[in-house]
Amino acid sequence: MMRTSDLVASAARALRANPMRSALTALGVIIGVASVVAMVALGSGAQAQVQRSIASLGSNLLIVVPGALRGGGGVRGQAGAGGGWDALTLDDAAAIAQLENVAVVAPSQRTRAQVIANGTNWSPEVNGVTPDFLVARDWNIDQGRMFDETEERQARRVVVLGQTVADNLFPNMDPIGQTVRMNGGTYEVIGILASKGQSGFQDQDDIVLAPFTTVKRRIAGRRGRADSVSQISVKAQSEDVLSQVQEDVENLLRQRHRTREGEDDFTVQNLSSISEAMAQTTQVFTYLLGGISAVSLLVGGIGIMNIMLVSVTERTREIGLRKALGARQSDILHQFGLEAVTLSVAGGIIGLVIGVAGAWGMTTLFNLPLVVSPLNAGLAIAFSGLVGVVFGAYPAWRAAKLDPIEALRRE
Amino acid sequence: MALIEAINLTKLYRMGDETVHALAGVSFSIPQRDYCAIVGPSGSGKSTLMNILGGLDTPTNGRLTIAGNDIGEMSDDDLAVFRNQTIGFVFQSFNLLPRLTALENVELPMIYGGVLPKERHERAAHLLQRVGLGERMGHKPTQLSGGQQQRVAIARALAGQPKLILADEPTGALDTNTGIEILGLFGQLNREGATIVIVTHDHEVAGATNRTIEMRDGHIVSDELNDRSARHDANV
Ligand SMILES: Nc1ncnc2c1ncn2[C@@H]1O[C@H](COP(=O)(O)OP(=O)(O)O)[C@@H](O)[C@H]1O
Ligand SMILES: [Mg+2]
Numbered sequence: 325m326m327r328t329s330d331l332v333a334s335a336a337r338a339l340r341a342n343p344m345r346s347a348l349t350a351l352g353v354i355i356g357v358a359s360v361v362a363m364v365a366l367g368s369g370a371q372a373q374v375q376r377s378i379a380s381l382g383s384n385l386l387i388v389v390p391g392a393l394r395g396g397g398g399v400r401g402q403a404g405a406g407g408g409w410d411a412l413t414l415d416d417a418a419a420i421a422q423l424e425n426v427a428v429v430a431p432s433q434r435t436r437a438q439v440i441a442n443g444t445n446w447s448p449e450v451n452g453v454t455p456d457f458l459v460a461r462d463w464n465i466d467q468g469r470m471f472d473e474t475e476e477r478q479a480r481r482v483v484v485l486g487q488t489v490a491d492n493l494f495p496n497m498d499p500i501g502q503t504v505r506m507n508g509g510t511y512e513v514i515g516i517l518a519s520k521g522q523s524g525f526q527d528q529d530d531i532v533l534a535p536f537t538t539v540k541r542r543i544a545g546r547r548g549r550a551d552s553v554s555q556i557s558v559k560a561q562s563e564d565v566l567s568q569v570q571e572d573v574e575n576l577l578r579q580r581h582r583t584r585e586g587e588d589d590f591t592v593q594n595l596s597s598i599s600e601a602m603a604q605t606t607q608v609f610t611y612l613l614g615g616i617s618a619v620s621l622l623v624g625g626i627g628i629m630n631i632m633l634v635s636v637t638e639r640t641r642e643i644g645l646r647k648a649l650g651a652r653q654s655d656i657l658h659q660f661g662l663e664a665v666t667l668s669v670a671g672g673i674i675g676l677v678i679g680v681a682g683a684w685g686m687t688t689l690f691n692l693p694l695v696v697s698p699l700n701a702g703l704a705i706a707f708s709g710l711v712g713v714v715f716g717a718y719p720a721w722r723a724a725k726l727d728p729i730e731a732l733r734r735e
Numbered sequence: 736m737a738l739i740e741a742i743n744l745t746k747l748y749r750m751g752d753e754t755v756h757a758l759a760g761v762s763f764s765i766p767q768r769d770y771c772a773i774v775g776p777s778g779s780g781k782s783t784l785m786n787i788l789g790g791l792d793t794p795t796n797g798r799l800t801i802a803g804n805d806i807g808e809m810s811d812d813d814l815a816v817f818r819n820q821t822i823g824f825v826f827q828s829f830n831l832l833p834r835l836t837a838l839e840n841v842e843l844p845m846i847y848g849g850v851l852p853k854e855r856h857e858r859a860a861h862l863l864q865r866v867g868l869g870e871r872m873g874h875k876p877t878q879l880s881g882g883q884q885q886r887v888a889i890a891r892a893l894a895g896q897p898k899l900i901l902a903d904e905p906t907g908a909l910d911t912n913t914g915i916e917i918l919g920l921f922g923q924l925n926r927e928g929a930t931i932v933i934v935t936h937d938h939e940v941a942g943a944t945n946r947t948i949e950m951r952d953g954h955i956v957s958d959e960l961n962d963r964s965a966r967h968d969a970n971v
Binding site for chain 1: 786789791792811812815816818820824830832843844846847848849852891895
């Protein structure tokens with residue numbers, strides 16, 4: 325019976341005897357493992373990114389917008405009774421606030437406006453909100469302060485800038501206390517929001533918050549009803565009651581708008597369910613990418629099998645001799661099996677390194693987080709070992725079964 | 736009891752409709768320390784007999800006992816151990832592994848015998864010295880002459896401390912003088928106590944042994960002690 329150390333030495337020696345061939349054979353596995361690792365890491369990165377950006381919108385959050393949700397998922401305005409883009413009102417928001425398990429309700433009016441300061445022009449989203457908006461969206465003030473309810477009621481000319489807006493309008497100075505011009509009016513900057521980063525393709529920091537009444541009266545223009553709102557953010561008290569609150573809000577609004585289910589002139593978006601759906605989509609995407617890459621690993625395995633079969637044929641005489649000198653079938657089986665596994669595991673380790681490097685490059689390029697779990701790395705190595713075992717088994721078995729006399733007679 | 740007891744060994748090869756009687760019932764016994772030549776024309780069954788004696792092949796019929804082992808009863812793994820522990824093969828074409836040095840080639844049977852590396856090296860080096868290659872241990876087979884390669888092969892055959900050395904035309908690939916040197920080595924090993932069976936075409940070679948078994952068409956047609964062996968036996 326052969327000692328393990330001798331077995332390893334003999335496999336290593338056989339592989340070193342043909343370095344080019346060994347390298348090319350391992351290359352198949354290297355490419356396979358590298359692409360699986362890179363693709364899964366990229367997919368996981370995208371998944372983490374999606375979850376992170378959706379979570380950044382706010383937790384336990386429902387967003388009520390006017391218009392019905394189409395089957396496909398888009399929101400459209402509805403020209404039915406009381407429909408259209410001003411279907412939601414401040415009264416709706418107030419009514420929602422009375423529901424059970426609702427923590428905060430924040431109506432807002434979204435519009436776009438030219439913001440000018442220091443001769444620089446910028447067109448961010450301008451959002452008319454109440455102070456509760458920050459609570460609903462889990463948003464913090466980075467510098468200065470948020471406007472309070474009095475300022476909101478009195479339609480004061482104050483604004484809080486998103487990070488992107490502040491950076492662009494006031495690149496070299498403290499924006500607090502400075503003024504900006506919008507629609508011909510002058511507004512004082514009283515605060516800067518903390519950065520939220522990208523959400524999908526949208527920069528969440530490209531925003532200006534102003535008191536709701538200010539936006540309604542001075543910026544959004546005379547479009548629609550005076551008390552309409554473009555969005556109501558509803559924060560539930562906890563994750564557990566979120567879907568219940570969603571149902572309550574829908575029922576309440578149907579009652580108030582006298583609509584029936586299916587003819588709604590509003591939509592309640594549950595961000596956590598959207599988040600879940602998107603995470604699932606990216607996960608499927610990850611598996612798909614990984615699966616496609618796994619095919620190349622399979623091809624690498626077939627390459628190993630091919631070369632091992634060639635090797636068994638070439639070394640028939642050697643195998644015969646080894647048997648004549650006392651090698652058992654299991655010794656030959658282990659020797660050739662180990663050669664295949666060594667090729668595939670070495671390929672797997674190199675492939676893992678290249679795959680991680682590739683994933684790092686791509687995630688850096690696409691601005692995604694790099695997600696490489698030790699589990700996935702271990703799985704990649706284990707899987708390449710398995711490829712070696714599976715595809716090395718048949719050639720090794722052929723070698724082990726060779727008739728020593730036949731083998732020795734071969735030239 | 737003799738080292739080898741062969742009773743009515745037969746070996747059949749079926750080639751389509753034809754049956755070849757490579758061995759057509761041979762019986763003989765070989766005592767320990769014997770130095771025996773097997774001669775006969777090509778195709779007479781010499782190699783077939785050697786392969787069966789070495790546990791590389793099994794007889795179709797008959798009974799073969801070597802060093803107390805009933806060859807017919809042994810499994811593949813048993814035969815592998817038997818070859819490793821009891822038999823030393825020397826081939827016509829040397830059969831050294833070209834990637835290994837002389838020393839490593841000699842170590843090879845001991846690897847399968849589970850001998851520890853240190854002891855392996857020592858034994859292999861000692862054996863190479865014994866066959867006159869103490870200076871060439873690190874050489875690859877391609878760096879050695881035919882006679883030197885066969886010496887390495889003989890050292891390898893001795894590595895498992897075998898009870899029986901089987902050599903199938905060991906001088907067949909060597910020129911006459913080198914062949915004589917190799918035969919001298921076998922003679923020396925026999926005087927030191929080894930049991931050797933050697934297949935040859937060459938009657939000169941056969942004359943150097945104690946005993947000559949002549950085969951034809953799978954039969955033993957004569958089995959005679961040589962003059963020298965009579966003297967040798969008388970000395971014992
Ligand atoms: N594997 C085999 N298959 C068929 N016939 C064989 C095989 N091996 C040997 N033979 C036949 O058996 C006979 C004896 O062969 P062999 O023992 O090699 O003779 P020798 O070594 O005396 O030249 C020959 O006729 C040969 O053709
Ligand atoms: Mg022959």
